[in-house]
Amino acid sequence: MRIGYARVSTAQQDLAAQLDLLAGLGVEKKNVYVDHGLTGTNRSRPGLEKALAAVRAGDVLVVTKLDRLARSIRDAREIADELAEQDVTLQLGNSAYDPTDPMGKMLFNILATFAEFEADLIRMRTREGMQVAKAKGRLRGKQPKLSPTQEKHLVALYRAGEHTTAELASEFGVARSTVYRAVERAGAEE
Structure with a gap:
């Protein structure tokens, strides 16, 4: 039996290309397990766990590329x-x-190295981008739910x-924890 596995890292990405490739490689749609919006650097993925649980001796686990399966050499x-x-x-x-073929083993390790390298580059670029945005004042974090005027009114009430x-x-459309934090901040400012 051929079991397929596909993964995309973000909700904006589409699995269609991987699913088409898996179908072209002889994997029936009912035997494809997917993870949507999960990074390959985390081994704990529901779709991967199901795919690994589904395979039996003599089966074939099919992935379109190694970086869809894992983003670290160890994994x-x-x-x-x-x-x-x-x-x-x-x-x-x-x-x-073929884990018994020295050439296949070497190529597998090289592919795994590139997959991990690519993940490291993505993390590095993300950190650099966040530092640049922060330096330019564009990275401010999560915006408050209440304006200063609304918070003042809430505290008065x-x-x-x-x-x-x-x-x-309920009246201000926020969680109770937001109310508690607003009251706490107002008490600290006095």
Whole structure:
């Protein structure tokens, strides 16, 4: 049996290309497991766990590219070794990985190295972009739910004692924890 696995890292990405490739590689749609919006650097992924649980001795686990399966050398090796121990073939695109072939092993390790390198580059660029945005004053974090005027009004109503925190939260369209924090901030400012 051929079991397929596909993954995209963000909600904006589309699985269609991977699903089409898996179908072209002979994987039936009902045998494809997916993770949507999960990074490959985290081994704990529901779709991957289901795919690994579904394979049996003699089966083939098919992924379009190694970086869809894992984004670290360690995870890639561990998954490949677990599959080999179960007598499950790992197919990367059109190529089957053979852990007993020295050349195949080397190429697998090189691909895993590139997948991890790419993940490291993405993290580095993200941090650099955030530093630049912060330096330019564009990275301010999450915006407050209440304007200063609204927060002042909420605190005044709370102190009047005529409304519960639940009523104030409902009235202002915020969580009760926001009410508590606003009151706490007002008390600290006095």
